Amino acid sequence: MKYLKRAEADPEAEDRKVREAVETMIARIREQGEDAVRSYAREFDGWEGDFVLGPEKKAALIAEVSDSAKEDIRFAHAQVKRFAEAQLLSITEFDIETEPGVRLGQRIVPVASAGCYVPGGRYAHVASAIMSITTARIAGVPFIAAASPPRGKSIAPAVAYAMDLAGADMILEMGGVHGVATMAFGLFGSRPADILVGPGNAYVAEAKRLLFGEVGIDLFAGPTESAIIADDTADPMTVAIDLASQAEHGPDSPVWLFTTSRELAEAVERILPQLANDMPSGDVV
CATH class of the missing domain: 3.40.50.1980 (Nitrogenase molybdenum iron protein domain)
Known part of the structure; x- marks a missing residue:
């Protein structure tokens, strides 16, 4: 690897x-x-x-x-x-007598x-x-x-x-x-x-x-951690956008790309800085 x-x-x-x-x-x-x-x-x-x-x-x-x-x-x-x-209506209160003198129920x-x-x-x-x-x-x-x-x-x-x-x-x-x-x-x-x-x-x-x-x-809650697994059929722009959309959450939100295609990896690496330049959070990406 x-x-x-x-x-x-x-x-x-x-x-x-x-x-x-x-x-x-x-x-x-x-x-x-x-x-x-x-x-x-x-x-x-x-x-x-x-x-x-x-x-x-x-x-x-x-x-x-x-x-x-x-x-x-x-x-x-x-x-x-x-x-x-x-959602509130789907949660109901109830009261039942399971045995004589034994009452069980639920209150909201x-x-x-x-x-x-x-x-x-x-x-x-x-x-x-x-x-x-x-x-x-x-x-x-x-x-x-x-x-x-x-x-x-x-x-x-x-x-x-x-x-x-x-x-x-x-x-x-x-x-x-x-x-x-x-x-x-x-x-x-x-x-x-x-x-x-x-x-x-x-x-x-x-x-x-x-x-x-x-x-x-x-x-x-923890930081966002995202990984993409892709082969040579993946679109580099789509992969780059997905990575950037998660990386912008902060410097402690790592993203990874695992790929069998060096060509895809290098294309994504070229695209990401261009995407970052167009984003208000580009310095984080």
Whole structure:
């Protein structure tokens, strides 16, 4: 087997670095509370303002969203909401008497508080806001907090609109480990989350992993890892696009091409830099 290109990073060393950093941050936030969060927000986001998005600022952000973007967000929200409603109806409560005096049953009880994380560092993840907040609202969760990292002086306007439309009770302009910990511990007027949901980078995923047990989480998420196995009949452009679409998730999202055709491998290697130049995340690819 011959390598035309291979990664130099040590994934185990990177994982250890992330874990140690997140452990330190969570321990400090647990001990120092909101003061630690403010410190991390200044350090990582350059943020000095309020964390809770107020009505006036929220209205101003929503006003920045174009009518066409609002229409698209409303359409996506309607699809998720309709499915969530149907899904809820498919789960029924029941109560039966299996033997005289023996009653068994099932009750559907939503958690009291949910924390929804919406990535916003490299991209504004409107879809993440819709999919997490909408389903929690349909499930009947009484309190939903949503957090997204600020981009400059605010979170992305489209994300603010999606969060508001989906039904978030509190919107936090913060991200990363300190955003996850804020929702978990119920800081800045939030309520301690019973469950944390939503995607994020390696630090966000590790924060959720470390907090699991103290709070519920949706899943143990890891970086995207994708491999394509192809022979000489594969189209180089199609293969390159598939690789790039996964590699853009971040520097810790490796992709591989295994092929019996050196000609295909070299063609893909030529095409990928050209694709990257046309992508906003080309530096990552």
